[in-house]
Amino acid sequence: MAERYYQPEIETASPEQIRQWQNERLVKQVHHVWDNVPYYRKKMEEKGLTPDDIQSVDDLHKLPFLSKADLREAYPYGLMGAPLKDCVRIQSTSGTTGKRVVAFYTQADIDLWEDCCARAIVAAGGTNEDVCQVSYGYGLFTGGPGLNGGSHKVGCLTIPTSSGNTERQIMFIRDLSATILCCTPSYAAYIGETMKEMGLTPDEIPLKAGIFGAEAWSEEMRRDIEKTLGIKAYDIYGLTELSGPGVSFECSAQTGMHINEDHFIAEIIDPDTGEVLPDGTEGELVFTAITKKAFPLLRYRTRDICVLNREKCPCGRTHVKMSKPRGRSDDMLIIRGVNVFPSQIETVLLNQGYPANYQIVVDRVNHSDTLDVQVEMTPEMFTDNLGEITRRQKELTDGLRSMLGIGAKVTLVAPKSIVRSEGKAVRVIDKRKI
Ligand code: DLL
Numbered sequence: 401m402a403e404r405y406y407q408p409e410i411e412t413a414s415p416e417q418i419r420q421w422q423n424e425r426l427v428k429q430v431h432h433v434w435d436n437v438p439y440y441r442k443k444m445e446e447k448g449l450t451p452d453d454i455q456s457v458d459d460l461h462k463l464p465f466l467s468k469a470d471l472r473e474a475y476p477y478g479l480m481g482a483p484l485k486d487c488v489r490i491q492s493t494s495g496t497t498g499k500r501v502v503a504f505y506t507q508a509d510i511d512l513w514e515d516c517c518a519r520a521i522v523a524a525g526g527t528n529e530d531v532c533q534v535s536y537g538y539g540l541f542t543g544g545p546g547l548n549g550g551s552h553k554v555g556c557l558t559i560p561t562s563s564g565n566t567e568r569q570i571m572f573i574r575d576l577s578a579t580i581l582c583c584t585p586s587y588a589a590y591i592g593e594t595m596k597e598m599g600l601t602p603d604e605i606p607l608k609a610g611i612f613g614a615e616a617w618s619e620e621m622r623r624d625i626e627k628t629l630g631i632k633a634y635d636i637y638g639l640t641e642l643s644g645p646g647v648s649f650e651c652s653a654q655t656g657m658h659i660n661e662d663h664f665i666a667e668i669i670d671p672d673t674g675e676v677l678p679d680g681t682e683g684e685l686v687f688t689a690i691t692k693k694a695f696p697l698l699r700y701r702t703r704d705i706c707v708l709n710r711e712k713c714p715c716g717r718t719h720v721k722m723s724k725p726r727g728r729s730d731d732m733l734i735i736r737g738v739n740v741f742p743s744q745i746e747t748v749l750l751n752q753g754y755p756a757n758y759q760i761v762v763d764r765v766n767h768s769d770t771l772d773v774q775v776e777m778t779p780e781m782f783t784d785n786l787g788e789i790t791r792r793q794k795e796l797t798d799g800l801r802s803m804l805g806i807g808a809k810v811t812l813v814a815p816k817s818i819v820r821s822e823g824k825a826v827r828v829i830d831k832r833k834i
Contacts, residue, residue, distance in 0.1 A: 403652065403715050406522040406554065407515065410662050411717045415710075418661050418718065423456040425690035426665065430454045430463070433696050436481045439474050440466070440698065457665060460688060460699070461676050467701045471641065472499045481696040482506050492540040493640045494824075503640050504694040510549065512691055516638075516646030516660045517550025523651045523658075523715070524609040524634040526580055528555030533576075535569055535583035535591070536614065537823050538562040542644025543614055547582040550646065556580065563587060563822040566594050577606040585617035585625060585633075586825035589756055592628035593820075602630025611636050613645055615824045616727045616743050620750030622654075635724060641700055642687055648722055653714050656721035663691045666720060667699070668708055679708045685722065703728045733762055733830065735769045738806045742827050745808075748799040749775055757818045763831040771808040773800065779815045 405411045413421075433440050434451045443464040444450070453462055471479065480487070482504070489505040505513070526532060532551040536543025544562055551558040559572050563583065569591055572578060581588065588610055595605060607629055613636035626633050637657050638647040647664055648657035659666050667676055668683040677683045685702045689695075704725040713721060727741040734740070742760055749758055757776040762769060775796065783789065789812055796810040 404522055404525075404527070405717070406519040411519060411658075411719065413662075413718055415718060419457065421662050422665055422690060425662075426457055426460065426688065427451075427454060429688075429690045429696055430698070432481060432693065433698060437479055437696065439470070439478045440464075460665060460667065463688075463699050465674065465686065465699045465701050466697050468501070468703070471501050475499055476502045479697065480504055480694060481692075482694040487694050490540075491542045491545065491640055491644060494541070501640050503643070505643075505692075506694045509643065509692045509694050512663060513546060513643040513646060514549030514553050516643070516649075516663065517546045518553035519550075519660065520611055520634070520636050520646050520649030521547070521550050521554045521556065521580065523649055523717075524580065524611050524632070525652075526551075526554050526556055526609070530554070530556040530580050531559065531576055531578045532556035532580040532582065533559040533561055533569070533573060533578040535561050535563055535581060535587060536645075541823070542638070542640050543582075543584075543823075546638070546644040546646055547611065551580075551582075566591060566822070570595055570598070573605065573607060579606060579608045580611065581607050581609075581629070581631070582611045584614045584821065584824055585612040585621055586615065586756065586821045587823065588612050588625050588629070588633070589621065590820040590822070592625055593755070596628060602628065605630055607631045609634060611649075613637050616725055616731070617756075618743055618746045618750060619724075620747055621756045624750065624756065637722070637725065639702060641695070641697055641702075642689055643692065647687065651713065651715035651717055655713075656709055656723050658713070658717045658719040658721055659708075661719045664689055666708060666722065668706075669701075671703075671705075679710050679720075682707045682726075685725070703730050705732075731828070733760075733771075733828065735762060735771050736806055738804065740771070740804050740806070744803050745773060745800065746827075748796065748803050749773075752796060752799060753781075754778070754796075757820070758827065759818055760828045761831065762828065769832070771806065772811065773808050774811045774813050774818065776818050777812050777815055782815055 431451045487504045493501045534547045538544030610631050610633045622633050634650040636649045638645040648659040650657050665688040667686040671684040685704045688698050706725045707723045709721045759774045761772040793810045800808045
């Protein structure tokens with residue numbers, strides 16, 4: 401099937417054209433921020449910069465970074481770039497780690513955000529013939545509103561179920577023949593598990609594609625979800641500070657997410673030194689929003705760790721691709737001096753045939769860090785044969801040791817004993833921080 405695009409002239413523009421848009425928009429945006437955001441203007445002044453110092457993307461590295469700490473300091477209005485009378489909406493993060501992020505939108509900001517989400521839906525095969533069920537949370541979280549808007553733009557029949565009430569989700573998917581499902585990957589896995597328990601086989605499920613993001617998920621988890629639901633599962637990335645979902649999205653190649661470079665300039669930096677790294681090197685992703693007016697963040701440090709790839713994509717899109725974030729640098733656990741990402745643990749579990757239902761508990765006992773991984777068995781594995789359980793636990797411990805380079809205690813637990821998530825899954829409990 402020929403690849404389809406929502407905005408073909410933009411999505412397949414030449415790299416030179418994209419660079420030209422970025423140059424022009426960056427210069428304009430820096431003036432906009434200088435004139436309207438005193439907080440950032442002060443940061444520029446401290447570095448001895450004026451807008452004239454930024455003539456093109458080549459000068460981007462001169463600008464100061466913004467981080468979550470700045471957002472906290474400037475909360476709630478300090479980074480606004482448009483008067484309140486021009487803003488029509490806020491969205492916000494859950495605020496589990498510190499103060500909430502509150503992002504503001506003009507109507508034009510919402511419009512371009514929804515365009516980005518529409519690009520993602522079309523890249524997943526969506527057309528106005530599709531029925532798109534949006535099972536991300538609606539409200540302050542950006543997932544529901546963003547994909548809802550994108551789905552309208554594509555012309556899909558949109559089912560705004562929001563998250564939760566899994567039985568009703570399944571009823572709508574079946575009764576209204578939903579073809580596209582949008583939710584977090586952990587919720588997609590839960591919906592799939594519930595359908596399986598209801599005796600539904602993949603060919604009895606009308607879905608053909610899923611657009612899953614908002615949390616890190618592994619390739620193994622993708623394969624599991626694709627198999628259970630009988631769909632192709634596409635990744636989507638974004639963050640509230642930059643609008644929400646749709647900063648980047650996956651195409652049919654499923655080898656990374658195209659960043660919407662006409663709206664966001666991406667850089668990869670060394671998280672320790674702030675130095676800009678060449679494409680192809682792993683580091684922290686930094687974004688500059690060049691079209692948003694109400695919340696125009698320049699050089700925002702995402703804390704997400706990934707790699708950029710500019711190789712030609714078979715889908716025909718020309719915008720740079722980012723790898724699946726390996727997790728946030730602040731999700732990274734340092735256990736006995738070793739860096740551990742929850743996604744590495746997930747890979748070991750899924751490779752050994754376990755479901756993505758697990759919990760990682762980190763503690764400090766007698767001045768030494770402990771890593772305890774609780775892993776749920778599938779109903780088929782479930783047994784009270786102690787020898788069998790010990791053998792399985794040892795197999796997992798060995799797998800984790802060779803992946804992480806440190807020892808972990810593995811506890812196998814009964815099916816369904818780990819709480820399911822309807823939004824972003826909470827995988828890690830770090831008792832050292834409590
Ligand atoms: O999670 C926006 C979103 C909604 C994205 C729906 C995709 C789908 P926040 O709640 O502000 O916004 O959280 C942003 O979530 O910095 C990443 O660490 C993580 N994240 C988002 N998408 C992905 C993804 C939304 N596809 C933070 N893979 C980001 C890995 C992701 N991590």
